[in-house]
Amino acid sequence: MNGLGTVYRKEVRENLRDRRSLFNSVLLGPILFPVLFIGLAYFASSKQQESAEKVLEVPVAGAEYAPNLVGFLEQQGVIIQSAPQDPEAAVKSQDVQVIIRIPEAFAEQWKAGKPAVVEVIADPSRRESSIPMQRVEGLLHAYGAQIGQLRLQLRGVSPTLRSPIMVKEVDLSTPQSRGMLVMIMLPYVLMITAFTGGMHLAIDSTAGEKERKSLEPLLINPVPRWQIMLGKMCATATYAFASLSLTLLAFRFAFPLLPTGALGVDLNLSAKAVGGILLAVAPVVVLAAAMLTTLAALAKSLREAQSYMGLVFMIPMIPSLIFMVNPMKPETWMMAIPMFSQNLLIGEFVRGETVSLLWLALSMGSTLLIGIGFAAVAATLFNRPSIVFSN
Amino acid sequence: MIKVTNLHKSFGKVKAVRGISFEVRDGEITGLLGPNGAGKTTTLRMLYSLLPPDEGEIRIDGLDPTRDAMAIKNTLGVVPDSRGLYTRMSARENIAYFGELHGMTSRDISSRIEELVKTLDMEDFIERRTEGFSQGQRVKVAIARAMVHRPQTVLLDEPSNGLDVMSTRALRRYILGLKNAGHSVILSTHIMQEVAALCDRIIIIANGQIAADGSAGELLEKSGCETLEDAFVRLIGSEEGLLA
Numbered sequence: 152m153n154g155l156g157t158v159y160r161k162e163v164r165e166n167l168r169d170r171r172s173l174f175n176s177v178l179l180g181p182i183l184f185p186v187l188f189i190g191l192a193y194f195a196s197s198k199q200q201e202s203a204e205k206v207l208e209v210p211v212a213g214a215e216y217a218p219n220l221v222g223f224l225e226q227q228g229v230i231i232q233s234a235p236q237d238p239e240a241a242v243k244s245q246d247v248q249v250i251i252r253i254p255e256a257f258a259e260q261w262k263a264g265k266p267a268v269v270e271v272i273a274d275p276s277r278r279e280s281s282i283p284m285q286r287v288e289g290l291l292h293a294y295g296a297q298i299g300q301l302r303l304q305l306r307g308v309s310p311t312l313r314s315p316i317m318v319k320e321v322d323l324s325t326p327q328s329r330g331m332l333v334m335i336m337l338p339y340v341l342m343i344t345a346f347t348g349g350m351h352l353a354i355d356s357t358a359g360e361k362e363r364k365s366l367e368p369l370l371i372n373p374v375p376r377w378q379i380m381l382g383k384m385c386a387t388a389t390y391a392f393a394s395l396s397l398t399l400l401a402f403r404f405a406f407p408l409l410p411t412g413a414l415g416v417d418l419n420l421s422a423k424a425v426g427g428i429l430l431a432v433a434p435v436v437v438l439a440a441a442m443l444t445t446l447a448a449l450a451k452s453l454r455e456a457q458s459y460m461g462l463v464f465m466i467p468m469i470p471s472l473i474f475m476v477n478p479m480k481p482e483t484w485m486m487a488i489p490m491f492s493q494n495l496l497i498g499e500f501v502r503g504e505t506v507s508l509l510w511l512a513l514s515m516g517s518t519l520l521i522g523i524g525f526a527a528v529a530a531t532l533f534n535r536p537s538i539v540f541s542n
Numbered sequence: 543m544i545k546v547t548n549l550h551k552s553f554g555k556v557k558a559v560r561g562i563s564f565e566v567r568d569g570e571i572t573g574l575l576g577p578n579g580a581g582k583t584t585t586l587r588m589l590y591s592l593l594p595p596d597e598g599e600i601r602i603d604g605l606d607p608t609r610d611a612m613a614i615k616n617t618l619g620v621v622p623d624s625r626g627l628y629t630r631m632s633a634r635e636n637i638a639y640f641g642e643l644h645g646m647t648s649r650d651i652s653s654r655i656e657e658l659v660k661t662l663d664m665e666d667f668i669e670r671r672t673e674g675f676s677q678g679q680r681v682k683v684a685i686a687r688a689m690v691h692r693p694q695t696v697l698l699d700e701p702s703n704g705l706d707v708m709s710t711r712a713l714r715r716y717i718l719g720l721k722n723a724g725h726s727v728i729l730s731t732h733i734m735q736e737v738a739a740l741c742d743r744i745i746i747i748a749n750g751q752i753a754a755d756g757s758a759g760e761l762l763e764k765s766g767c768e769t770l771e772d773a774f775v776r777l778i779g780s781e782e783g784l785l786a
Binding site for chain 1: 615616627642684687
C-alpha cells in the first residue's frame, strides 16, 4: 500500500501547484456559488418589494359606468388612467400589465342586486404582472365585501351571518423550514461541488498523464496498477471533499447576509447541520471520484475526457430536478437511491430535523457501494494494456 | 541475463512481432536495430511487462514478466519511448517520486540523486521545474528516474531521439559507463552509428522478425559487406526507416 500513498501524496501536491485545478475546487464552489446565491436573493427580494409597494397605475375602461368603484380605488391610492382603445391588445403587447374594464351592464346589474361583472384583463403567465394583478383583485374584493356588508346592515342582518366558517391556520413551519429557495438550491449546489471539486484532478492525472506520455513510465514502477488508480482516485476525492467543505462553510457565513427579513425566512446552518451534511454527502464524493476516474481512464485524450465531463454535470442535476418539480415526503426506501437520498437528507438537516441513523446509514451505504463498483471498473480499465496508448 | 524465445504479438490484424528469439548477456550492450515500425518498442514493452505476449517466453534473470511482474520491475531500469515528465515538479521531485514508488527511503533517494546528478551532469537544473526543459535535459531526467533504484538490467528505447550532438555524446559516454559498471544494457535504435559505436552485440529486427544477430564482425562476415552500414542495409533488405 506504500505505492498508493506515494501516488496520492504526489497528486495532491502537484495539483496544488496547478491554477486550473485550484480554480475548480476553491473558486467555483466555495466562492462563486454563494455570491451568485446572495446576489439572486437580493435581486428577487428587491424586485418583489418594489412591485408590492409601488403606486399602482391602472387604466380603467368604462369608468363612467361605476364612478363609486373608481372613487374607492382612487381613495386606496390607485392612479386611474384612461384605457387604451383595445385593452386586450395592450396587455398582450405588454404596454400595460393590468386593465380594469367595467361593462355597460354594470349599473343595471348593480341596481338589480345581481353580482355586477368587473373584468380584470391581465396575463398571469407573465411573472411580473402577477403582483399588480393580485393587488387589483384584492382591492376589488375589498370593495365588494364593504358594499355587501352595508347592504346586509341596511336590511337589519348581521354581516357575521354570511361567514358561517372562519378558517384559522395554525402554522407549524419554522423560520428555517420556510427557506424554500435554499432548500431546493443548496442540495443541488453541494452535489455539483462534489463532482466539480475533483474534476480537474481526475482528468489531469489520468487522461492528461496519458496524453503527456508520463503514464507509461509510471506504470513501469513496481506498484500494482489498482494502487496507482486508487491513489489518484483518493486525491480526486480529497479535492472534492475540500471543495465541498469550503462551499458549505461559505454558505454558513453567507446565509446571515441574505435579505431574509423580506422573504420572511430565517436561515442559518448550525454547526450540527454542517457536520451532518458533510457526513451525508461524503459518500457522494467517493462515488463522484470513482465515476470521474472511470470516465477519464476510458478517454483516449484530454479533450475526449473533457467532453465526457459535460455529461457528468447532468448526473447530480437529475435527482435535484425531480425533487424540484415533484416534492416528496422522505421515505425509508428513498434513502437507498444515491444522490436522491442526499437531496432529501440535506433538506432534513437544513430544516433542523433529527435524521434517523437508519436513513443516514442506508444512504451512505448504498452510495458507497456504487462508488466501489465504479472504482472496480476503473481498476479494470487501468489493467488493460491499452491504457497507455493514446490513439 | 535475458532470454527470449519465439515471441509473438499482434494488435488486431497487425502482426507487430512474429517469432523473435534472442539472448542478452550480462555486462554487454545489446543493440536492437531496425527501421521505425519494425517491432522494437513492442518487444521492449513485453520485456518490461507492459504488454503480455500472445505467444512465446521471456526470462529475465530467471523471472517471467507475465507472472513476476513486480519482481522484474525492481530489477529493470527502463527509459521507454514515452518520456513525459511532470512539468509542475522539479527534476529532483520527478526522480524522487520514482524512488518512492520503488519503496526507497528518503535518505537513500537523496544520496542516490546526488550520485546521478554527478554522473549525468544535472547540477544546473536539478531544482528547476521541468516545464520548458530541453530534450537533452528531459532525457537526463528520464534516465535518472529509471536508474534511481540501481537496476541491474537497463532497457533504453531510442534514447537519443531528438538530442543534439553534445547531448548524444554525453548519452553514449553514460551508456558505456553502465556497461563498465557491469550492467547489461539493451538499446533500441534506428540509428546505425549508434549501434556501431556502442554495441557488443547487434540484433537486427525487420518486419517483426530477426534479420540477423551477432557482433559487428560477425555481421560483416555474414553479409559479405565492407562497412557496417552496407551490412545493415543488406541484412534488412532496404534502407527505409534507418538513419546513418
